[in-house]
Amino acid sequence: MARYETVIGLEVHVELKTGTKIFCPSSTAFGGDPNTHVCPVCLGLPGVLPVFNKKVLEYAIRVGLALNCKIAGFSKFDRKNYYYPDLPKNYQISQYDLPLAEHGHLNIDIDGQVKRIGITRVHMEEDAGKLVHQGSTGVASYSLVDYNRTGVPLVEIVSEPDIRSPEEARAYLEKLKAIIQYTGVSDCKMEEGSLRCDANISLRPAGSDKLGTKTEIKNMNSFKALQRALQYEVERQTEILEEGGQVVQETRTWDEARGVTLSMRSKEQAHDYRYFPDPDLVPLVIDRRWVEEIRAGLPELPDQRKARYVKEYGIPEYDASVITASKDLADYFEQCLEGYSNAKAVSNWVMGDLSRLLNAHDIDIARCRIRPAQLTGMLKMMDGGTISGKIAKMVFEEMFETGKDPEQIVKEKGLVQISDEGAIASVVDEVLAANPKVADDFRSGKEKALGFLVGQVMKATRGKANPEMVNRIIRERLR
Amino acid sequence: MELVYMTAHELHRMLSAREISAEELCRAALDRIEKLDGRLGAFITVTGDLALDQARAVDRRIASGEEIPPLAGIPVAVKDVICTEGIPTTCGSRILSGFVPPYSATVIEKILARGMVMVGKTNMDEFAMGSSTENSGFFPASNPWDTDRVPGGSSGGSAVAVAAGQAVVALGSDTGGSIRQPASMCGVVGMKPTYGAVSRYGLVAYASSLDQIGPISRDVADCALVLNAISGHDPLDSTSAPGDRPDYTGFLNREIKGIKIGVPGEYMGEGIDPGVREVIGGALKVLSSLGAEIEEVSLPHSKYAIPAYYLIATAEASSNLARYDGVSYGYRVEDPKDVVDMYSRTRSRGFGTEVKRRIMLGTYALSAGYYDAYYLKALKVRTLIKQDFDRAFEKFDVLICPASPTTAFRKGEKMDDPLQMYLSDITTISVNLAGIPGISVPAGFSGGLPVGMQIMGRPFAEGTLLQVAHAFERSTDHHKKFPEL
Numbered sequence: 027m028a029r030y031e032t033v034i035g036l037e038v039h040v041e042l043k044t045g046t047k048i049f050c051p052s053s054t055a056f057g058g059d060p061n062t063h064v065c066p067v068c069l070g071l072p073g074v075l076p077v078f079n080k081k082v083l084e085y086a087i088r089v090g091l092a093l094n095c096k097i098a099g100f101s102k103f104d105r106k107n108y109y110y111p112d113l114p115k116n117y118q119i120s121q122y123d124l125p126l127a128e129h130g131h132l133n134i135d136i137d138g139q140v141k142r143i144g145i146t147r148v149h150m151e152e153d154a155g156k157l158v159h160q161g162s163t164g165v166a167s168y169s170l171v172d173y174n175r176t177g178v179p180l181v182e183i184v185s186e187p188d189i190r191s192p193e194e195a196r197a198y199l200e201k202l203k204a205i206i207q208y209t210g211v212s213d214c215k216m217e218e219g220s221l222r223c224d225a226n227i228s229l230r231p232a233g234s235d236k237l238g239t240k241t242e243i244k245n246m247n248s249f250k251a252l253q254r255a256l257q258y259e260v261e262r263q264t265e266i267l268e269e270g271g272q273v274v275q276e277t278r279t280w281d282e283a284r285g286v287t288l289s290m291r292s293k294e295q296a297h298d299y300r301y302f303p304d305p306d307l308v309p310l311v312i313d314r315r316w317v318e319e320i321r322a323g324l325p326e327l328p329d330q331r332k333a334r335y336v337k338e339y340g341i342p343e344y345d346a347s348v349i350t351a352s353k354d355l356a357d358y359f360e361q362c363l364e365g366y367s368n369a370k371a372v373s374n375w376v377m378g379d380l381s382r383l384l385n386a387h388d389i390d391i392a393r394c395r396i397r398p399a400q401l402t403g404m405l406k407m408m409d410g411g412t413i414s415g416k417i418a419k420m421v422f423e424e425m426f427e428t429g430k431d432p433e434q435i436v437k438e439k440g441l442v443q444i445s446d447e448g449a450i451a452s453v454v455d456e457v458l459a460a461n462p463k464v465a466d467d468f469r470s471g472k473e474k475a476l477g478f479l480v481g482q483v484m485k486a487t488r489g490k491a492n493p494e495m496v497n498r499i500i501r502e503r504l505r
Numbered sequence: 506m507e508l509v510y511m512t513a514h515e516l517h518r519m520l521s522a523r524e525i526s527a528e529e530l531c532r533a534a535l536d537r538i539e540k541l542d543g544r545l546g547a548f549i550t551v552t553g554d555l556a557l558d559q560a561r562a563v564d565r566r567i568a569s570g571e572e573i574p575p576l577a578g579i580p581v582a583v584k585d586v587i588c589t590e591g592i593p594t595t596c597g598s599r600i601l602s603g604f605v606p607p608y609s610a611t612v613i614e615k616i617l618a619r620g621m622v623m624v625g626k627t628n629m630d631e632f633a634m635g636s637s638t639e640n641s642g643f644f645p646a647s648n649p650w651d652t653d654r655v656p657g658g659s660s661g662g663s664a665v666a667v668a669a670g671q672a673v674v675a676l677g678s679d680t681g682g683s684i685r686q687p688a689s690m691c692g693v694v695g696m697k698p699t700y701g702a703v704s705r706y707g708l709v710a711y712a713s714s715l716d717q718i719g720p721i722s723r724d725v726a727d728c729a730l731v732l733n734a735i736s737g738h739d740p741l742d743s744t745s746a747p748g749d750r751p752d753y754t755g756f757l758n759r760e761i762k763g764i765k766i767g768v769p770g771e772y773m774g775e776g777i778d779p780g781v782r783e784v785i786g787g788a789l790k791v792l793s794s795l796g797a798e799i800e801e802v803s804l805p806h807s808k809y810a811i812p813a814y815y816l817i818a819t820a821e822a823s824s825n826l827a828r829y830d831g832v833s834y835g836y837r838v839e840d841p842k843d844v845v846d847m848y849s850r851t852r853s854r855g856f857g858t859e860v861k862r863r864i865m866l867g868t869y870a871l872s873a874g875y876y877d878a879y880y881l882k883a884l885k886v887r888t889l890i891k892q893d894f895d896r897a898f899e900k901f902d903v904l905i906c907p908a909s910p911t912t913a914f915r916k917g918e919k920m921d922d923p924l925q926m927y928l929s930d931i932t933t934i935s936v937n938l939a940g941i942p943g944i945s946v947p948a949g950f951s952g953g954l955p956v957g958m959q960i961m962g963r964p965f966a967e968g969t970l971l972q973v974a975h976a977f978e979r980s981t982d983h984h985k986k987f988p989e990l
Contacts, residue, residue: 066608070828072601072709073588073610075742105824107871109848116827169844171832300871302880305713305821307743 030229030267032260033237034189035146038202039180040212041153041220042085047177048152049076049119054179056218060158060172068177070114075306078103082150082179083126083310085211087320089181090127090148092209092327093202097317101126102309103150107300111171112155120151120182122301126310132205133329134197135347143198144186153178175219187226187237192256196249199223200351204328207353216248223252228273229263238263239273243287245280255280259287331356339369348377354391355381361398371405379419383426395429396422404432416489417441445492447499450483453491454499457482468504476500508533509670510987513579513727516673520578523567527578527622530673531560534580534624538671541990546638546646547656547665549585550593551625556580559622566620575730577620582672584663585626586633587718588707589613596709597629597659599642600829600836600855610707611742612676612718612735619734624672627662631857632826633683633711635659636929639920640859647916648690649988650954654913657687657929663721664691669990674731675721680711681814682908682933684719685945689908689957692947692986694728694974695721697933699964700940701746703732704739710825712818713744715937724984725946725975729753732967746965756968761976762796764969765901771807772906772932780951781907788948788958789905791980792973802901804893809886810935811927815863816870816883817938823867829855862923891939898963903973906932908945908957932959942967946974947983955983 047054050067067074090097104122130145155176159169183202189195203214203221214221228240243259246252258280263273277296278287326334328350335346335356350356355376362372380401384391404421407413413421413436424435436442444450457479458465468475476497483496508516508530519525535553542548563578583589586596588606590613595601609617617623630640638646638661646661648654649669656665660677664687667675677684679697688695696719703718710716720731732753739745768789773782793799831837831851838854841847856864870879897904910931919926936943941964948958958977962970978984 066606069833071588071606071608071834072594072596072604072828073606073707074608075706075744077741077743107824107827109827109830111830111832111844114828114833116830117824298873300824300868300873300876302820302824302871302876305744306710 029232030264031232031234032190032192033187033228033230033240034191034195034256035187035226036185036189036195036198037224037226038183038185038199039222040089040183040206040214042082042179042181042211043213043220044079044081044085044179046079048079048082048150048179049177052177056220058174060170060174063174064176068114069173076119076304078307078310079179083312084320085179086126086148086150086181087312087317088209088211088324089183089206090130091317091321091324092205093127093130093132093145093148093183095127095130095145095148097127097312098124099312099314100124100309101312103304103307104301105304106151108297110154111169112157112176114155114173114176118152118154119304119307121149125149132198132201134194134201136194136197141194143188143194146184146186148181148183151180151182152176153180192253192260195225195256196253199249199252201328204351204353208325208327210325225252225256227256227259227263229260229267239275241273241275241287242277243280244277244290247282251280251282254285255287258285262287328353335369339363341369341373345370345373345377349373352391358391358394358398362402365399366402366405368405368409372402375401375405375422379422383423394426396425397429400425400431407432407436411443411445411492412436413441413443414489414491414493416484416493417443420489441490443492444487444490445495447495450487450491450495451499453483453486454496454503457486458500458503465504507670509537509673510723511673512723513576513673513730516579517573517575517577520563520567521573527560527563527567528557530578531556531580531622531624534670534672537669538624541669541671544647544652545649545665545669545671546628546641546644547662547669547671548582548625549595549597549628549643549662552592552623555592556622556624559617559620563620563622574619576616576734579621579674580624580672581616581621582625582627582663582666582675583613583623584629584660584675584677586629586678586709586711587613587676588709589623589626592626594626594709595642596633597631597641597643598829598856598860600852602836604835606707608707611704611739613707615735615737616676621734627660627666627675629662630659631860632709632822633659633678633680633716634822634859634863636682636686636926637914637916637919638662638687639916640857642857645916648913649990650692651913654915654954655690657690657909657913659683659687660695660721661687664688664693664695667691667693667721667723668988670987673723674727676718676731676735677721678708678711678716678718679933679937680715680818681937682930684721685908685933685943685957685959686930688721688945689959690913690955692955692957692983692988693721693723694725694944694946694984695719695957696728696732696944696967696970697936697942698732698736698967699746699942700937701744702736702750702942702965702967704737704742704745706739706741710821712821713825714821715814715818717937725971725978726754726757728944728974729757729971751968753968753971756972757975758979759972759976760796761792761973764797764903764973766792766797766799766973767802767897767901767904768799769804769807769897769904769906770801771804776910776928776931777907778911778951781909781911781956784949784951784956785905785907785958788977792905792977795976795980797973800901802897802904804890804897804935806886806889806893807935810890810938811931813883813886813890814930814934814938815866815927816879817887819863819867820870820880821867823864823871826856826860826864831855859923887938890935894935894939894941894961902962902969903966904961906959906961908933908959912951912954912956936961940964942970944970944974946977948977948981949983950986
């Protein structure tokens with residue numbers, strides 16, 4: 027047993043995809059020329075006032091409900107005061123002591139076990155802008171500010187310190203992303219910054235229930251970075267404690283290139299945010315009936331969908347987990363099943379070749395050229411014996427590249443399976459004649475020899491021979 | 506009578522009857538600014554060309570036979586804390602030098618839509634922090650009744666402009682008395698409406714939960730007309746009260762027989778100049794003779810109003826003024842070493858002493874470990890003050906007291922003693938903390954200097970204030986006296 031127990035809590039920021047910003051009518055669209063999605067309000071010009079976008083409240087309530095939170099009946103906005111050039115007012119409108127939602131949880135699957143991770147709170151706030159430093163870090167003589175992102179609505183989701191390993195942290199973040207994507211309120215694209223994650227991590231002697239000194243880790247821009255940074259931090263803190271030292275409470279940044287965390291600022295340098303209620307906004311009184319309407323309108327969430335797949339489609343729990351982890355993938359899977367009933371076959375292809383090709387080409391399922399009907403069309407050709415499994419793999423890759431229908435590919439490339447008894451038998455005879463020793467081996471009981479012979483037949487027919495027939499005919503000949 | 510000393514409602518009649526043109530009227534005001542402002546310092550920016558264009562546009566409407574609305578063609582001065590598209594808005598601060606707003610405040614849209622003629626932006630204590638207009642980042646303003654004296658503040662420039670005939674009416678802003686106190690000291694009418702009655706959109710914030718824009722005018726009827734023009738719900742201001750506003754002119758020319766007036770003992774005793782007390786006593790007699798029932802009342806938490814105000818207002822200010830950092834508009838120090846150096850030198854040089862004092866005070870009040878003892882305690886006191894008023898208004902229709910504890914004081918007299926300066930707002934500050942309306946009307950003179958009477962009312966009872974103020978005005982002629990300049 028390890029001497030130390032790891033304790034992790036995550037703070038996740040998610041951009042909500044409302045059309046306009048949280049406190050003004052400017053567009054929230056990603057990209058765009060610098061400072062084109064701005065107005066006096068989000069620029070924080072003298073005299074402007076924020077007006078809360080009710081759509082943000084609806085979306086944030088959706089997140090809160092999907093995370094099993096209790097939605098507050100009364101909530102308010104506070105000002106978080108700190109100076110930074112990407113923050114035009116030098117305060118961020120956020121929520122402090124009366125957040126929108128509290129006391130939630132989500133479940134992660136870890137080593138085949140379901141583990142519940144508590145959600146402390148979900149609150150709403152405005153995003154900051156972006157600094158573009160001119161020249162490399164440290165030597166830049168000036169920076170440019172792009173305020174397009176300023177005022178884009180965010181929810182911050184704070185977990186309880188229930189996470190016990192970097193793997194659990196990753197599983198938590200993946201699950202959180204899946205749930206939020208299901209609710210339809212965010213794209214959750216880590217690479218575009220619409221999903222961002224900070225972590226608090228500390229170690230304590232195994233068996234102790236007192237929390238150790240924590241560090242806060244920032245700048246982890248992918249699931250992998252999160253896991254690596256936390257793993258590094260576990261090792262770093264373990265080493266300090268092993269040597270009888272003390273972990274310093276501080277904020278550290280993950281350096282992806284070097285694979286290390288580096289100190290950013292100590293506890294003494296920590297900001298005093300001087301939170302106080304924003305006098306420009308009125309408190310939110312949230313109608314319970316409206317919350318219930320939103321709850322009723324929530325879509326099926328990953329856990330529910332997974333359970334349904336196991337029950338309704340009879341696919342293994344593991345398959346159901348993998349497929350439902352992405353809403354788009356699960357939607358694709360279900361579209362395949364609209365005209366085809368062998369769920370396990372679809373699941374194998376979706377989890378296997380399809381996922382492999384998507385990853386290899388780094389594209390989303392939404393942009394995949396193979397339409398669900400094309401995938402099932404191919405499966406039907408396999409079921410009907412028109413093509414073999416081996417040919418199917420070729421057809422699949424071709425569909426992925428070109429988006430052509432499987433029937434067309436098979437026809438163009440002459441890939442129709444040879445199921446003619448006589449044609450296969452004559453190839454079998456040729457192969458047996460060319461490999462008398464292997465044939466003898468099989469006769470004397472070496473089952474393995476069959477594989478080689480079948481392989482030779484398939485090779486001779488360029489994969490087109492019906493494998494079942496090849497097997498049967500070889501066995502008949504060598505009986 | 507000189508054109509420049511007439512009221513908007515009189516001028517409206519003359520404009521409509523084509524006895525004068527709007528251009529003539531505008532030129533009269535601009536001439537007056539030209540002639541006097543070297544001495545008075547009421548204006549930071551004069552918008553002469555624009556004003557003449559606006560005036561000519563009104564003249565064209567009149568020429569075409571159109572019936573113009575009541576304030577069309579009336580010269581108005583606007584406190585330089587209210588944003589005006591394309592026209593510099595300084596807030597009386599060097600830190601906003603070069604800042605030209607790309608948008609106009611809601612009140613500006615409203616007055617321009619009614620054909621008012623904006624002659625310029627008026628001088629003020631920097632970011633509305635002060636009671637004498639001596640804290641202007643540019644130059645102090647002078648009281649037209651005695652140019653060695655202050656006009657009050659922070660809307661000093663607007664009060665001076667109206668008192669000296671440089672504009673017929675003006676807009677000011679009032680966070681702790683900044684309309685009523687200078688109105689009192691300059692002998693004009695000034696109203697702070699109920700919090701939420703007038704949109705704050707485009708009013709550069711000092712203390713957001715206390716700030717209100719309001720009218721400054723020569724008489725009560727003009728006050729009602731301007732209030733009609735500027736009040737109303739604004740979807741751009743979340744703290745703006747919903748619903749329609751009444752026609753405030755409907756409260757003029759009414760009797761006040763049987764109306765119940767409370768006189769808070771706390772605002773008539775210690776700290777109030779005897780001469781001022783005497784004038785207010787005389788004014789109460791006038792009201793009594795008109796049939797009002799007058800009785801003393803207590804607002805027991807009044808003594809905590811100034812400390813509570815200087816915690817709440819400064820806390821909000823410390824955050825509101827954080828945006829003046831040299832990053833994207835206004836003043837920025839040359840050749841900063843890095844961003845922190847840019848912030849600190851820009852703000853050290855851009856802000857004046859009083860603004861920095863209040864930012865520091867407010868920052869301290871909100872700091873970890875002090876929040877509960879200062880800011881939160883002050884909010885509780887604010888609630889108690891509000892409850893004092895609620896109780897008083899169960900019995901009384903309005904409360905009356907001096908709008909300023911003294912008449913205009915000499916320039917420099919209180920500049921080295923900020924606490925003495927803060928006491929200048931002792932009778933007005935509670936009104937902002939309670940969010941209720943208050944009006945100052947000319948009530949007489951003490952030592953040759955004007956004294957204002959403050960009338961306070963229930964939330965959204967501006968009409969009642971105007972009713973009482975107008976009844977008083979009809980029985981007196983203090984508002985018809987003008988300074989010799």
